[in-house]
Amino acid sequence: MAKILLVNRSPQNLAVALVRSGGHEPIEVLSFKHGLEVARDLPYDSIVVAEYKNSDGEAPEFMENLEKSGIHHRVIVHSDKCGYTEWNRVHRYKSFATYLQTAALDQTLLESIDLYLPGLRNRELLPGNLFQQHGEVADKIMCELGKVAPLDVNVTVSGESGLGKERIAKAVHERSARNRMPMSFVRHADMEIAPYCQTSCGECFLEKCFRENQGGTLALIDLPHFCRKGQAVLLNKMHDPECNVRLIATADKNLMKRKVEAGDFNSNLWFELSEGMIEIPPLRDCPDNIEWLAKKLLEHFCAKHNRPQLIITSDALMVLKAFAWPGNVMQLNIFLVRKASKCDSGVIDADDVLDLIEVEEVRHGESQLDRFVRVLKTSPSVSIAAKRLGKSVRTIYNWMKSYGVNSKGIPIANKSLQPSL
Numbered sequence: 001m002a003k004i005l006l007v008n009r010s011p012q013n014l015a016v017a018l019v020r021s022g023g024h025e026p027i028e029v030l031s032f033k034h035g036l037e038v039a040r041d042l043p044y045d046s047i048v049v050a051e052y053k054n055s056d057g058e059a060p061e062f063m064e065n066l067e068k069s070g071i072h073h074r075v076i077v078h079s080d081k082c083g084y085t086e087w088n089r090v091h092r093y094k095s096f097a098t099y100l101q102t103a104a105l106d107q108t109l110l111e112s113i114d115l116y117l118p119g120l121r122n123r124e125l126l127p128g129n130l131f132q133q134h135g136e137v138a139d140k141i142m143c144e145l146g147k148v149a150p151l152d153v154n155v156t157v158s159g160e161s162g163l164g165k166e167r168i169a170k171a172v173h174e175r176s177a178r179n180r181m182p183m184s185f186v187r188h189a190d191m192e193i194a195p196y197c198q199t200s201c202g203e204c205f206l207e208k209c210f211r212e213n214q215g216g217t218l219a220l221i222d223l224p225h226f227c228r229k230g231q232a233v234l235l236n237k238m239h240d241p242e243c244n245v246r247l248i249a250t251a252d253k254n255l256m257k258r259k260v261e262a263g264d265f266n267s268n269l270w271f272e273l274s275e276g277m278i279e280i281p282p283l284r285d286c287p288d289n290i291e292w293l294a295k296k297l298l299e300h301f302c303a304k305h306n307r308p309q310l311i312i313t314s315d316a317l318m319v320l321k322a323f324a325w326p327g328n329v330m331q332l333n334i335f336l337v338r339k340a341s342k343c344d345s346g347v348i349d350a351d352d353v354l355d356l357i358e359v360e361e362v363r364h365g366e367s368q369l370d371r372f373v374r375v376l377k378t379s380p381s382v383s384i385a386a387k388r389l390g391k392s393v394r395t396i397y398n399w400m401k402s403y404g405v406n407s408k409g410i411p412i413a414n415k416s417l418q419p420s421l
Helices: 013-021 032-039 059-068 084-091 102-116 136-148 165-174 188-193 203-212 228-238 253-261 267-273 287-304 314-322 328-342 350-356 368-377 382-389 393-403
Strands: 003-007 025-029 046-051 074-079 096-101 155-158 183-186 217-220 246-251 276-279
Touching (some): 003 013, 013 025, 013 102, 032 046, 032 059, 046 059, 046 102, 059 084, 074 084, 074 102, 084 096, 096 102, 136 165, 136 276, 155 165, 155 253, 165 183, 165 217, 165 246, 183 203, 203 228, 228 267, 246 253, 253 267, 287 314, 287 328, 314 350, 328 350, 350 382, 368 382, 368 393, 382 393
Parallel strands (some): 003 025, 003 046, 046 074, 074 096, 155 276
């Protein structure tokens, strides 16, 4: 269920009813100014449906204000006239989705909402991808996306698993001049199991994908896993003057580097596919984003399963921030869903997430004292710090006394006094 913001000059009972019938939550406002305020607080998987003219302006100015405010919701515009002049004015904005005739909303609105909802169709939406968060990480990624998407060059979205690389690939396509043409997602596994493919590698499957996406985009998922024959087909198609398909690949850059160095992947293909590069940092490098992500994921879980809103405490968030999250956002989502499913009290506390705690290793260039102080500062209690350090609580107290720090890792004036909790 997504939240759909309806911005109209007067109440639109038909649009509200249509949105509800599609399983979404309508939020109706009567001015662009109010719509801008409401849009700031909407979840990422939301869509704005705006009437072209309103009492306080027109849709192009409203969309420009959305972009200036860093709000990236797609906007469906509708009007009675639905003329070329109006369409041309709104089409240049990245947030623009489509233009509908108001009289035909009952036939076109739900289909358009389903088409432009963020994420891949027929797959569960995963809120909280890093590139959709407000903050420095999001700003950097959206800046890179905004630069490469309009260019008709091949793009690689680089990052570890679980970061939503496919969604960014889709966003690149939607913000390009090819956004009204088809886009398909291809994995090497798809090539191997294609029933009509007579080759071990699936060259004919790739050929079919290129034919069906002429003028559009082909997304190559998990590029390092494509075999030699598949790589050859891709390289030949990229050099074919009659082939008009943009390629967007997703890959772990470190794994790709190892594949190229080992001779398992064609270096020329890799260089040509990475003309445009969008890099997503792993979750462990963005601990400040975890609180926002965790709350959004829990909000999505509760809305989807019609559950009362869950609260996650600051102590629990501290434990989440201290974990490395090798599976990134996907692992965080699965972990929180598991905890939320079993939560009867309505509150997720540090005790509920203790199974995440692992013994902390000394980081590169870090002394034992630095490690000790770091763990104390990022642990909600001494007992959790002890578990992360693989020591007893008594040992932690003795170290605190020896090093002259309290339970938060802060130096104390008198080292002879045992720090208190």
